[in-house]
Amino acid sequence: MSKITKFLAAATLAITPAAFGGAAQADSINWDMANEYNDTSIHAEGDKVFSETLSKLTDGGITITHHFGGSIGFKSKDQLDAVGDGALPIADTYVGPLGGIDPMFLLPSLPFLAKTPADARKLFNAARDEYDAIFAANNQKLLWASPWPPSGIWANKPVDSLDALAGLKIRTYDANGTITLQEAGGAPIQLSWADVVPQLSTGGIEAVLTSAEGGTNAKFWEQLSHFTEVNYAMPLNMVHINLDVWNDLSDDQKAAVTEAAKAAEDYVWAAVEKRVSENYATMTENGLTVVTGVDSGYLDALNEAGAKARAEWLEKTGAKGQAILDAYMK
Known part of the structure; x- marks a missing residue:
């Protein structure tokens, strides 16, 4: 029995379709759900828990067709617009690439701010009201957020010093990483997840900033030999649903x-x-x-390099951003 199956079996003991209006609705609903990441990722597992629980709660009245690995044609950077416009009813999105739409989406990946799951959840909760408002302004509703494990550096050598990082063509996942690694002497290139393996294969990049989770799902050991733990950040995916789709649901649904x-x-x-x-x-x-x-001096230097990204984020978010950081630091 898989971990997800065990989890769902335990949850089913506590919830029944009767609690949500009994029998399924006469007209069944099916949603296509996009996710740029692999079907073995922690976020995909969460999506499956969601869909299987929802199907049980509604007696099959609401079902979901999953599209992992970007198979429906949308990258994370496209999914906010796609859900808002109704091209997708629901999506699981890494929010870093949405920083150009609203800098609040760069909060979870501010370098060396949230390095543990408890930190990451506290930071998300401090900004939850802001995220709710941003999604609502884009004709969407935020359902939940899920964390990535801490980011490190995948490469064909240990990247455990500034010398090792110097000039390294390294993939970053958003503007924060690009700023930080450039300040630290690297040669960062921001790429969507779907573009990482092709760029590794052609030599467009030599290294990848991502979690052990991301690289494991993509089997990076087929092309790279080392993962250096630096606990750079714990960025978030967020699951969001089109507001018109949400509003069309019954109260029970x-x-x-x-x-x-x-x-x-x-x-x-x-x-x-x-x-x-x-x-x-x-x-x-x-x-x-x-x-x-790795040497604490190296981590201190990376943290110092991240100061520019943190300062730029605060400049863009102003008093609102400072209030969130103050609430987080309490």
């Missing part, structure tokens, strides 16, 4: 979606706690070298 979203959120935040050790074990089994315990 809305309650079911809300309960299923909570089940998915609880699953993912609990799973991330042990995900790193599981990833490291898989990476080692596949011959990859995990570099831990």
Whole structure:
């Protein structure tokens, strides 16, 4: 029995379709749900918990067709517009590339701000009202957020010093990483997830800033030999639904979606706690070298390099951003 199946079996003991209006609606609903990341990712697991719980709660009245790995044709940077316009009813989106739409989406990936799951969740909760407002302004409703494990550096060598980073063509996932690694002497290139493996294959990049989770799902050990743990940030995916789709639901259906979203959120935040050790074990089994315990001076230098990204974010968000950071730091 898989971890997801065990989780759902336990959850089913506590919730029944009767709690949400009994029998399924006469007209069944099916939503296409986009996710740029692999079907084995922690976010995909959360999506599956959501869809399976929702189907149970509605007696099959609401079902979801998953499109993992960007298979429906949208990258994360496209998904906010796609859901707002109704091209997609629902999506699971890495929000960093949306920083150009609203800088609040860059908050979770501010360098060396949130380095543990508890930190990441506290930071999200401090900004939750702002995210709700941003999605509402884009004709959407935020359902839940899920974290990535801490980001490190995948390469064909240990990247455990500024000398090792110097001139390295490294993929970053948003503007924060690009600014930070450029300040630290690297040669960063911001890429969507779907473009990473092709660029590795052609030599367009030599290294990747992402979590052990991301690289494990993509089997980076087929092209790279080392992962250096730097705990750069714990960025977030967010699951959002078109507001017209949401408003068309009955009260019972809305309650079911809300309960299923909570089940998915609880699953993912609990799973991330042990995900790193599981990833490291898989990476080692596949011959990859995990570099831990890097020099504190190197980490201090990366943190200092990230000061520009943090300052630029505060300049763009002003008093609103400072209030969120103040609430987080309490």
